[in-house]
Amino acid sequence: MKKAIFPILGLSLLVIAGGLSPARAAQDKPVSYKEEVAPLIKKYCGGCHGDQNPRPAARLVLTTKQGIEKGGMSGKIIKDKTSKESLLVIRMRGEGNKQIMPPGRGEKPKKEQVDLVARWIDEGAKFDIE
């Protein structure tokens, strides 16, 4: 009897836990540059790295596809389509002995938002725009 009940119980718990987690459901869908990454970057980074800025910080424009692909004074900010190698994420995490982005008292993206950008890169950094 025991043997029959436990697998069924385990399975139903899995189903319930899966159904209750919206984060897990969202992970099945690739991150959208247009819908998710671009608005986030515009909000937190556009002030200094905007395409309308006559002198974007670090010569880095983050609000256009061209700008992101070109990179800044240190070169490419997306490397090997790997978030761990990409300055875009490294700087938002404050890693690599450089100041965290955005610097100073500027409002910072939440960890989940940085993770979203990281996932976008790891999924191939695709620009779902024209």
Ligand code: HEC
């Ligand atoms: C208040 C202005 C400001 C904001 C807002 C800002 N940055 Fe920066 N950023 C700078 C400055 C100044 C530098 C150059 C100095 C440095 O590297 O720390 C820089 C440098 C960088 C670099 C390094 C570029 C290179 O080629 O070396 C990256 C990557 C970067 N920022 C990403 C971001 C991201 C992502 C955001 C938004 C989450 C952001 N920044 C928001 C001012 C800003």
